[in-house]
Amino acid sequence: MPLVLGVDSSTQSTKAVLVDADDGTVVAHRTAPHPAGTEVDPRAWLAAFDDATSGLIDRAAAVAVGGQQHGLVALDGTGVPVRDALLWNDTRSAAAARDLIEEMGGAQACADAIGSVLVASFTATKLRWLRDNEPANAGRVAEVLLPHDYVSRHAARPGTPAFTDRGDASGTGYFATAEGAWRPDLAKAALGHEPALPAVVAPGAVAAHTVTDQVVAAGTGDNMGAALGLDLRPGDVLVSIGTSGVASTVSRSPIADGTGTVTGFADASGGFLPMVTTMNAAGILDLQAKWLGVDHDHLAMLAMQSRPGAGGVTFLPYYGGERTPNRPDATGTWTGLTTRTTRADLARAAFEAMLCALADAVDALLAAIPESPRRVLLVGGATRSPAVRALAPAILGRPVLLPPPGEYVALGAARQAAWALSGAATPPDWPLAGTETLDAAPQVAVRAAYAALRDSPSNPHLEHVEASVRSAPK
Numbered sequence: 001m002p003l004v005l006g007v008d009s010s011t012q013s014t015k016a017v018l019v020d021a022d023d024g025t026v027v028a029h030r031t032a033p034h035p036a037g038t039e040v041d042p043r044a045w046l047a048a049f050d051d052a053t054s055g056l057i058d059r060a061a062a063v064a065v066g067g068q069q070h071g072l073v074a075l076d077g078t079g080v081p082v083r084d085a086l087l088w089n090d091t092r093s094a095a096a097a098r099d100l101i102e103e104m105g106g107a108q109a110c111a112d113a114i115g116s117v118l119v120a121s122f123t124a125t126k127l128r129w130l131r132d133n134e135p136a137n138a139g140r141v142a143e144v145l146l147p148h149d150y151v152s153r154h155a156a157r158p159g160t161p162a163f164t165d166r167g168d169a170s171g172t173g174y175f176a177t178a179e180g181a182w183r184p185d186l187a188k189a190a191l192g193h194e195p196a197l198p199a200v201v202a203p204g205a206v207a208a209h210t211v212t213d214q215v216v217a218a219g220t221g222d223n224m225g226a227a228l229g230l231d232l233r234p235g236d237v238l239v240s241i242g243t244s245g246v247a248s249t250v251s252r253s254p255i256a257d258g259t260g261t262v263t264g265f266a267d268a269s270g271g272f273l274p275m276v277t278t279m280n281a282a283g284i285l286d287l288q289a290k291w292l293g294v295d296h297d298h299l300a301m302l303a304m305q306s307r308p309g310a311g312g313v314t315f316l317p318y319y320g321g322e323r324t325p326n327r328p329d330a331t332g333t334w335t336g337l338t339t340r341t342t343r344a345d346l347a348r349a350a351f352e353a354m355l356c357a358l359a360d361a362v363d364a365l366l367a368a369i370p371e372s373p374r375r376v377l378l379v380g381g382a383t384r385s386p387a388v389r390a391l392a393p394a395i396l397g398r399p400v401l402l403p404p405p406g407e408y409v410a411l412g413a414a415r416q417a418a419w420a421l422s423g424a425a426t427p428p429d430w431p432l433a434g435t436e437t438l439d440a441a442p443q444v445a446v447r448a449a450y451a452a453l454r455d456s457p458s459n460p461h462l463e464h465v466e467a468s469v470r471s472a473p474k
């Protein structure tokens with residue numbers, strides 16, 4: 001029974017799971033926190049990797065790292081970061097995204113080239129921001145990595161050249177996703193000169209070895225890792241509620257959505273991963289709990305004391321700007337507050353707003369793919385909340401499958417490690433037992449109230465970016 005180690009270097013923490021390669025049983029797990037913020041010294045992720053994998057990695061025959069997508073780890077000629085990494089949820093490069101889209105010939109041309117329409121999350125936009133705002137730093141950039149590439153190389157023997165996979169590469173903005181090849185010309189256009197890019201390792205292949213000769217697999221983006229961990233099939237929709245809110249599915253063919261709502265990523269097993277991402281998800285609950293001075297259990301209890309519609313309170317949860325819809329400069333907008341509004345209503349409104357944004361994401365995803373929906377699965381840190389579990393099927397308007405509590409990105413990375421270790425053509429079959437079905441009557445009125453506010457012409461952030469994308473040349 002060989003053991004394999006899967007790691008999720010996600011936005012808020014590193015999670016490591018040690019897994020039996022034969023059947024996917026988790027035998028041990030550890031986590032280590034990351035610094036907060038949208039700009040982080042990437043060496044903190046290496047320290048968190050060392051901490052979370054300590055005592056586990058020595059027991060593993062193979063290891064793989066899943067990581068938060070996008071982001072910019074810019075290294076100088078000696079491999080030292082030229083500045084702190086910019087994360088996927090840092091919106092300072094929104095204008096750079098608009099410029100690059102225009103230079104590529106408009107939104108549809110951009111989607112045709114890379115599979116997605118650029119938003120501030122994508123690495124290419126951060127390279128352009130660096131070129132325009134920190135030219136001295138930009139000039140020192142010799143190599144550009146994604147967060148998971150940087151951590152994977154740390155796991156490998158010193159001197160190993162950097163490597164990545166097509167899943168995470170598809171979120172850079174300089175990777176032709178349908179063809180599976182870098183577009184170094186696009187990286188050069190963004191940065192001003194051509195940086196070294198990591199080798200793209202095939203799904204299931206051995207990418208490198210550790211200093212003690214353990215196999216290191218390619219690793220991937222966290223959402224691709226979750227799809228692998230849950231063995232997602234076409235028609236399955238995975239809703240993940242972590243720092244980001246994500247609705248994703250796997251598909252055999254690429255998409256190119258010129259509206260920018262659905263990003264057309266590659267997955268970690270040779271197919272594609274159409275996906276809709278919101279920037280504000282579990283953090284909405286964190287903030288609401290802080291404002292009300294309660295913990296998460298109390299917040300959930302309060303929310304369940306209110307009624308559907310939260311006593312008329314509705315809000316747009318765009319606290320950190322938003323990506324879907326594309327409103328990077330937006331802020332939160334609360335409506336419907338009266339003298340009758342209670343603390344319970346305020347708590348309830350937070351769950352409803354978070355889930356309405358995710359329901360929009362699911363609808364947009366389903367509208368963009370040819371497959372009819374098979375199953376909707378729910379994962380991520382916020383599923384620990386009983387109120388999320390109670391309200392998700394009601395707001396999503398369909399039954400939701402809740403896999404047993406687990407770190408599914410890390411599990412997917414472990415499955416990739418086991419795949420590379422086996423040398424087989426396909427990943428090992430790991431059964432998923434104990435999935436619970438959540439069901440509730442759909443709350444159509446709650447979604448209608450949210451949609452009315454989201455699309456209200458009086459919303460100060462509505463026109464700005466969406467209009468600029470619409471008017472980009474075809």
Ligand SMILES: Nc1ncnc2c1ncn2[C@@H]1O[C@H](COP(=O)(O)OP(=O)(O)O)[C@@H](O)[C@H]1O
Nearest residue numbers: 010011012013242243282296380381382384385
């Ligand atoms: N009981 C809970 N109720 C609501 N939210 C929770 C609970 N436990 C954890 N969370 C939230 O889950 C989030 C972390 O989820 P996770 O999927 O690990 O995020 P990421 O992968 O982005 O690092 C945090 O924002 C945290 O507050």
Ligand SMILES: O=C(CO)[C@@H](O)[C@H](O)COP(=O)(O)O
Nearest residue numbers: 010011068069088242243244
């Ligand atoms: O930007 C995206 C997807 O495009 C995010 O989903 C990041 O990949 C971060 O994920 P979490 O840390 O929230 O899981």
